[in-house]
Amino acid sequence: MAAPMVRCGILLARKVLLPRHSLAGKRCLLSAAYVDSHKWETREKEEYHLADLASLMDKTYERKLPVSSLTISRFVDNISSREEVDHAEYYLYKFRHSPNCWYLRDWTIHTWIRQCLKYGAEDKALYTLVNKVQYGIFPDNFTFNLLMDYFIKKENYKNALSVVFEVMMQEAFEAPSTQLLSLYVLYHCLAKKTDLTWEEERNFGASLLLPGLKQKNSVGLSSQLYGYTLLGKVELQQGLRAVYHNMPLLWQPGYLDRALQVMEKVVSAPEDGKLCKEALEVLDRALKALTAPAPASSEEQPQEGEDSQGSGNLAEQSDMEEGEQSRLPEYLDRFKALHSKLQALGKVESGSLLTLTTQLIKEQLPTCEAEDIAAYEQKLQRWHQERVHLIQREQEQREKAKQEHQARRAAEASA
Amino acid sequence: MARKKVRPRLIAELARRVRALREQRERPRDSQRYSLDYETLTRPYSERRLPARAWADVRSESRLLQLLGRLPFFGLGRLVTRKSWLWQHDEPCYWRLTRVRPDYTAQNLDHGKAWGILTFKGKTESEAREIEQVMYHDWRLVPKHEEEAFTAFRPVSEDTLCSVPYPPLLRAMILAERQKNGDTSTEEPMLNLERTRIEPWDYPAKQEAKRKAKGTPV
Numbered sequence: 001m002a003a004p005m006v007r008c009g010i011l012l013a014r015k016v017l018l019p020r021h022s023l024a025g026k027r028c029l030l031s032a033a034y035v036d037s038h039k040w041e042t043r044e045k046e047e048y049h050l051a052d053l054a055s056l057m058d059k060t061y062e063r064k065l066p067v068s069s070l071t072i073s074r075f076v077d078n079i080s081s082r083e084e085v086d087h088a089e090y091y092l093y094k095f096r097h098s099p100n101c102w103y104l105r106d107w108t109i110h111t112w113i114r115q116c117l118k119y120g121a122e123d124k125a126l127y128t129l130v131n132k133v134q135y136g137i138f139p140d141n142f143t144f145n146l147l148m149d150y151f152i153k154k155e156n157y158k159n160a161l162s163v164v165f166e167v168m169m170q171e172a173f174e175a176p177s178t179q180l181l182s183l184y185v186l187y188h189c190l191a192k193k194t195d196l197t198w199e200e201e202r203n204f205g206a207s208l209l210l211p212g213l214k215q216k217n218s219v220g221l222s223s224q225l226y227g228y229t230l231l232g233k234v235e236l237q238q239g240l241r242a243v244y245h246n247m248p249l250l251w252q253p254g255y256l257d258r259a260l261q262v263m264e265k266v267v268s269a270p271e272d273g274k275l276c277k278e279a280l281e282v283l284d285r286a287l288k289a290l291t292a293p294a295p296a297s298s299e300e301q302p303q304e305g306e307d308s309q310g311s312g313n314l315a316e317q318s319d320m321e322e323g324e325q326s327r328l329p330e331y332l333d334r335f336k337a338l339h340s341k342l343q344a345l346g347k348v349e350s351g352s353l354l355t356l357t358t359q360l361i362k363e364q365l366p367t368c369e370a371e372d373i374a375a376y377e378q379k380l381q382r383w384h385q386e387r388v389h390l391i392q393r394e395q396e397q398r399e400k401a402k403q404e405h406q407a408r409r410a411a412e413a414s415a
Numbered sequence: 416m417a418r419k420k421v422r423p424r425l426i427a428e429l430a431r432r433v434r435a436l437r438e439q440r441e442r443p444r445d446s447q448r449y450s451l452d453y454e455t456l457t458r459p460y461s462e463r464r465l466p467a468r469a470w471a472d473v474r475s476e477s478r479l480l481q482l483l484g485r486l487p488f489f490g491l492g493r494l495v496t497r498k499s500w501l502w503q504h505d506e507p508c509y510w511r512l513t514r515v516r517p518d519y520t521a522q523n524l525d526h527g528k529a530w531g532i533l534t535f536k537g538k539t540e541s542e543a544r545e546i547e548q549v550m551y552h553d554w555r556l557v558p559k560h561e562e563e564a565f566t567a568f569r570p571v572s573e574d575t576l577c578s579v580p581y582p583p584l585l586r587a588m589i590l591a592e593r594q595k596n597g598d599t600s601t602e603e604p605m606l607n608l609e610r611t612r613i614e615p616w617d618y619p620a621k622q623e624a625k626r627k628a629k630g631t632p633v
Contacts, residue, residue: 099519102489133523138487170487171559213560241475246485248558251501 029181029361030149034369040114043380045077050084057091066099070390073108076115085121088112089128089135096136104136107383113143117150126159129166141175142376148181157192160185168207171248177368179211180361183223187354198238205230206247218349219356222276225262226353229283232256236290236324253324256331259283263338266347274349276356280339287335291328445528446521449550472498472552479546479554480517481525486556489515494557494565501555503617506536507568509557513543526550535618537568545622578605
């Protein structure tokens with residue numbers, strides 16, 4: 001028993017050292033209080049040997065009986081080294097492909113991500129997150145924030161971007177802290193990269209749109225505009241299906257139209273919301289790029305259509321695209337008119353989106369963090385109660401099974 | 416004439432039970448029955464080709480559980496629509512999911528059953544039932560931020576009259592009959608004009624009734 005206590009002590013000491021190190025110069029967004037795993041480490045957990053749990057699970061799977069969610073949660077709780085992380089990944093895969101896959105608990109997922117980060121297996125965590133269909137990892141917003149912050153601290157913006165795309169696929173932009181962090185990551189990556197493939201553009205567009213819809217300020221409005229622009233570009237170049245297939249987006253055509261509607265809303269709204277010059281420039285460039293090589297792109301689309309799809313679908317698709325293509329000059333005119341109106345009203349923000357987002361984060365993140373930490377503590381309590389309830393139920397079932405077994409034995413012996 | 420007493424055939428009964436158990440254990444799962452070869456558009460299990468009208472949809476749309484596998488808790492409480500409803504009806508038609516049971520033998524967990532509450536052309540049912548045609552490549556998930564706009568429905572008020580007074584001769588006959596029977600009610604006899612509600616051809620039928628109607632094999 002001494003070894004775990006010593007390990008806990010070392011970890012606590014390391015956590016104390018971290019804040020000083022972070023203030024030295026590394027970019028960190030979430031405060032140390034948020035990232036601190038003290039409360040999680042001091043939770044009540046049952047001590048089990050992983051080998052016992054593994055053999056129990058193997059036996060249950062062989063007999064084709066369902067494994068309970070408590071077993072897998074105990075397994076993930078008791079991980080204590082990097083190899084055991086790999087074992088746990090295997091058992092998570094098996095659990096997902098068993099009859100009880102729906103019952104994978106929130107706390108198991110949270111513990112899994114925490115353990116991966118603790119034992120330096122963040123690439124494994126990211127792998128299971130990206131293949132969420134196979135592993136069933138659907139974290140809540142607190143866990144997402146932890147993971148994103150870990151990658152931001154390591155300056156690994158590529159992985160942080162993948163995490164943001166996963167949040168977008170699950171449409172988990174509920175908490176303001178998640179929205180702010182993801183917008184920061186997105187703008188950071190957009191500032192670095194300029195040429196994107198159409199899948200990346202589509203993912204960026206959707207990930208900018210969803211938090212932008214929730215934030216009611218100039219950053220939010222500019223993100224909506226930017227998102228709609230990117231999605232409109234993909235719609236016109238690759239077709240509407242490429243935009244909404246496997247994405248949390250609507251199948252109605254006209255994403256550039258919606259971008260212009262955002263501008264109109266800002267023009268007519270009495271509040272202070274401004275639109276960023278960067279986002280407006282992107283829309284301008286996209287419209288001009290799409291209007292210019294119009295014959296080239298419309299030639300490509302009929303060819304693709306004939307190869308793959310039946311006539312009905314092709315007709316509908318090419319109708320929609322032709323409709324959008326023909327409205328491009330109209331969009332360009334509307335954009336020019338709205339742009340001049342915005343400038344006249346002084347609603348154009350000249351700072352870059354990244355600086356605006358960083359400023360917003362500095363202002364709003366502490367309050368969001370406090371709320372999140374309070375919610376997390378309540379969640380920990382709730383998880384503890386659920387776990388106690390489940391353990392109790394398991395014990396009752398075991399006792400009932402034992403009694404039945406004894407009764408049957410007695411009946412056989414007497415007969 | 417009394418029949419000869421039939422002695423109970425225990426071994427046959429045992430064999431019947433063993434056969435039933437084996438059938439239950441080795442029944443074909445959803446992932447086997449509905450697996451599809453996308454090159455030739457045939458189902459390997461039944462060696463049947465899909466109908467020609469489905470070929471375009473199979474390549475572009477997805478099955479319900481293919482969409483739900485990517486969501487936490489398999490998309491409980493989310494709204495799902497069908498592309499055929501989107502093309503056919505203007506009013507919102509969707510299922511709100513209440514229960515999902517995926518087929519765990521599928522590699523990508525993209526087959527299974529689901530239950531939910533149906534809203535067809537704006538009218539919501541009161542109880543959850545099994546979702547029909549889950550394996551059709553026809554389903555679309557409504558994004559959360561579009562749910563409100565999608566479900567907004569203003570019912571068109573019908574201004575046809577429900578009931579109308581009888582023509583004078585019939586009215587006199589009805590009143591005379593009432594008098595003969597000793598019925599002293601003075602309400603005006605009204606002719607009911609309400610049409611029997613005929614549901615559209617693509618209204619989802621009850622899945623449970625379909626399964627029971629198969630009957631037990633002899």
